[in-house]
Amino acid sequence: MQYHTLGRTGLKISRLGLGTMTFGDQWGWGATRETAAQLYDAYVEAGGNLFDTADLYTNGASEEFLGAFIKERGHRDRAVIATKFSFNGDAGNPNAGGNGRKNILRAVEGSLRRLGTEHIDLYILHAWDRMTPVDEVMRTLDDLVCAGKVGHIGLSNVPAWYASRAQALAEWRGTEPVSALQMEYSLAERGIEDEFVPFGTQYGMGIMAWSPLAGGLLSGKYKPSESGGSGVGRLQTTAGSGNPVFEKFTPRNWAIVAELERVAIELGRPMSQVAVNWVANRPGVATVLVGATKPHQLADNLKALDFAIPSELAQRLEEVSRPDRRYPYVFFGPEMQAGLTGGAIVTAKPPGYFPADPPATTPPPAPPQADDSVEV
Ligand SMILES: NC(=O)c1ccc[n+]([C@@H]2O[C@H](COP(=O)([O-])OP(=O)(O)OC[C@H]3O[C@@H](n4cnc5c(N)ncnc54)[C@H](OP(=O)(O)O)[C@@H]3O)[C@@H](O)[C@H]2O)c1
Structure with missing residues (x-):
């Protein structure tokens, strides 16, 4: 496993993070506690140190499972825990969701309790609520950092202008900056490339790519060469739910899946590995959050960084997507x-640019002579 520092922080995170949205079967498409433990162990065994969860996931079971696995194995020092707030945890109570100070202070205590830890390494706003002023959010998150409850902060599912305001505020106030942008990114969803990739690269935010397999669409269970394949999983369970995140069966996406299959065959690699590899090597990507419901899926995905996609094949993926x-x-x-x-x-100047020293062969200017005549 390789590690990157996240944004401009000193926090080292593995290039593949473990998405734990599938820890728990409360939503009908996750894994039992026993299977989740196997996924956890396989990921740690492969050298991974970044665990992504949210208070929302599987109604809190994801945080509880993750916290228990970490505690049982004595991994708290090694583990980098990222969790998120924004979604409502108490139906009918408008202040138990969104990004206002009252909810953030409520949500962080709930996450700390379920995770069984005293601090969260990376605390992420899960979704823009369209109403809380960004300065209230940034002030509250900075307070949590100062209180030692949170190490670093990030944003997920926000407009770029909002993220830019947040970062500018932190820069000018000298408070905790945004270090992570957690955004959907895959061959089937490249919407972040115009704004978030250049913004994150220039202003110190690492991209945490979520749903690198587009929820399973790019996993290899759908093979156009086999009349579309016979995949069974989350995308079937959630079909017709009205959640746009799960609406992946579009003509455009099927064309991408077809080309991905051809490229994977030529490379001699599973489609899932090619799809994850593609995301992991895009500019600005600090880590890719891989998810799984079965150990063999994760074992497959954890090998996604063991090869390079040759430029001719990468070009074909580029063109179709x-x-x-x-x-x-x-x-x-x-x-x-x-x-x-x-x-x-x-x-533009490449990262790490410094003005070059003058060439060593340039003679130094002659010192002024005492008898130099000066014209006035
Ligand atoms: N910030 C956000 O709003 C947000 C949103 C979504 C996710 N996330 C984070 O990102 C993580 C990953 O997201 P994701 O689960 O959507 O990732 P994904 O990689 O797009 O989809 C993972 C799903 O694809 C299927 N799959 C994975 N590998 C496979 C393989 N090798 N063969 C066959 N099927 C395979 C499994 O589902 P089935 O077995 O059910 O088909 C698995 O649960 C989440 O756990 C969460 O931490 C964040």
Whole structure:
């Protein structure tokens, strides 16, 4: 397993994180406690240290299972725990959800209790609530960091302008910055590339990619060569639920699955590994959250970083999955930008750029001579 530092923090996280949304079967498409424990152990065995959960997941069972597994094995020092708040935990009580200070203070105590820990390494806003001022959110999260209950903070499922406001506030106030952007990212969902990838790369936020297999669509259980395959899993269970996150069976996505299958065959790798590998190697991605309901699925996915996708095959995946070009982003492509640089080739400074020292062969300027005449 390889590790990256997250954003501009010193927190080291593995390139594959374990998504624990499937810990518990309360939603009808997860894993039992026993299976979840096997998934946990296999992931740790492979060197993984990042566990992603949320107070929402499986009605709290995900946090409880994860906390228990960590405690039983004495892993708290090794484990990096990421959890999230925003979704309502008490029907009929509007202050038991959303991103207001009252809910954040309620939610963090619930997560700490279910996880059986005194601190959360990465605390993430789960979804924009469209109403709480961003300064209230950032002030509250910074207070939690100062109180030692939270190590670092992140945002998930927010508009880019909102994330940008949050980061600017933290920069100007000198408070805890946003270190992670947890966003859906896969061959079937590339919507974050216009805004979040350049924003995260430039302003110190690592992307945590969720649903790298588009909820199972890219896992290999659907094989167009076999008349669509006979996959059974979450996407069938949730079909017709009205949740847009689960609506993956579209003509565009089937074209992506078909090309992914051809590429995987040429590479001699399972489709799931190719799909996870593709996400993990995209610019700005700090970690990919892999999820599973069965140990053999996770065993498969944990080998996703053991190879490189050759450029010709990567190009084919790029072409079939490339999002439509949208306004105003058409203005930022090479054709329009040439009009701004007057045709000169100008590229942004690469990361880590420092002005080069003058060449060693340049003679130093001659010191002034005492008898130099000076014209006035
Ligand atoms: N921030 C957010 O809003 C958000 C949203 C979603 C997820 N997440 C995080 O991201 C994590 C991963 O998301 P995800 O579970 O949607 O990831 P995913 O990789 O897109 O889907 C995982 C699902 O695909 C199927 N699968 C995985 N590997 C397979 C394989 N090798 N062969 C066949 N089927 C396979 C399994 O479902 P079946 O067996 O049921 O088919 C598995 O549960 C979550 O656990 C959570 O931590 C965050």
